[in-house]
Amino acid sequence: MSIVSQFSIENYQYLDENGNLNGNFPPFAKDKETLLSLYRLMTITRYFDAKAVALQRIGKMGTFASSLGQEAISVAIGYALHKSDIFCPYYRDQGALYQRGVTLSKIFSFWGGDERGTIFTENTEDLPIAIPIGTQVLHAAGIAYAVKLRKQKRAVLVTCGDGATSESDFYQGINSAGLWNLPLVIIINNNQWAISVPRTKQTGCKTLAQKAIAGGFQGLQVDGNDIIAVKHQIDLALNKARNGEGPTLIEAITYRLCDHTTADDASRYVNKLDLDQAKNMEPLKRLKIYLTNIGYLTPEQENSVKIEAKNLVDKEAQNYLSIEPQSPETMFQYLYDTLPSHLDEQLNELKGSVYE
Numbered sequence: 001m002s003i004v005s006q007f008s009i010e011n012y013q014y015l016d017e018n019g020n021l022n023g024n025f026p027p028f029a030k031d032k033e034t035l036l037s038l039y040r041l042m043t044i045t046r047y048f049d050a051k052a053v054a055l056q057r058i059g060k061m062g063t064f065a066s067s068l069g070q071e072a073i074s075v076a077i078g079y080a081l082h083k084s085d086i087f088c089p090y091y092r093d094q095g096a097l098y099q100r101g102v103t104l105s106k107i108f109s110f111w112g113g114d115e116r117g118t119i120f121t122e123n124t125e126d127l128p129i130a131i132p133i134g135t136q137v138l139h140a141a142g143i144a145y146a147v148k149l150r151k152q153k154r155a156v157l158v159t160c161g162d163g164a165t166s167e168s169d170f171y172q173g174i175n176s177a178g179l180w181n182l183p184l185v186i187i188i189n190n191n192q193w194a195i196s197v198p199r200t201k202q203t204g205c206k207t208l209a210q211k212a213i214a215g216g217f218q219g220l221q222v223d224g225n226d227i228i229a230v231k232h233q234i235d236l237a238l239n240k241a242r243n244g245e246g247p248t249l250i251e252a253i254t255y256r257l258c259d260h261t262t263a264d265d266a267s268r269y270v271n272k273l274d275l276d277q278a279k280n281m282e283p284l285k286r287l288k289i290y291l292t293n294i295g296y297l298t299p300e301q302e303n304s305v306k307i308e309a310k311n312l313v314d315k316e317a318q319n320y321l322s323i324e325p326q327s328p329e330t331m332f333q334y335l336y337d338t339l340p341s342h343l344d345e346q347l348n349e350l351k352g353s354v355y356e
Helices: 032-057 071-080 094-099 104-111 135-149 162-166 168-179 211-215 227-242 272-279 283-293 299-322 328-332 341-355
Strands: 086-088 156-161 184-190 218-223 248-253
Touching: 032 071, 032 094, 032 104, 032 227, 032 283, 032 299, 071 094, 071 156, 071 184, 071 227, 071 283, 086 135, 094 104, 104 299, 135 156, 135 168, 135 184, 156 162, 156 227, 162 168, 162 184, 168 184, 168 211, 184 227, 211 218, 211 248, 218 227, 227 248, 328 341
Parallel strands: 086 156, 156 184, 184 248, 218 248
Antiparallel strands: none
């Protein structure tokens, strides 16, 4: 017997759950403006989530997928991406979308069922939010192939949840990425739950990062509650992709502190002790402790950040609520260049019922 090959999965954490920074941290971890900016963006993301849930509860918005406790992942993504990069988001990426120039009112609009919420005029090559599970990984691989074919110095970044890694689309995407050495970065938000299914019942793999090995490229883990670790490893992966050095898969380990969506009741299946423990390790609290300990954040500054975030979110929510609704016929406008006969009949029937 001989060993053909061996693999290992690295795990990165710089800021621990007690807000202590280890000695191997990247230089930006001491940059006051960067850290305060990341804290502000996570705070905005959290206030946005709270407002979105409230709007859904009073019937002013549709089903919503919160990122409560997972803000470090989307904020780090948005901070690390260059404008020329291409982003393929899934449904917990509010923090990244905001930094890509998508207004909060437009994100509210998307979850309110308005197709105009998917038109990203700020970054026209970014894909709209993916609701189907795992399909965006294939889309991102195709886009990354085009980037490579055109010899462009750009990266493509795609996100998904832990549940998506059990889908065939995910495996096809990583196989393509490794085979063609694509400029692709895949971020897995491992929040431990695919709706009500725990990660332990999804896969026999010890880590989700090791699934990259089947594709022939690097997979690694980061503490998804440590925004310093998340941002640093995404920075490295994106630079590698832009320089033609191939794909990277990053498994960001966190915990979903909310329902899967507002159509779910996580109290039916989440252990309360596990949830309480996870609340003590969440990313916003962790960064706040660190910033306070090193004198970068005073109680007055913290209050100012919260007021700013609340005012911004409230204003954007009001902008969303003030948008004039589209006419019912628009549901037919985003399907075909020329409507097939059966849909044309339905459109005419709708026009008759609405305007009689």
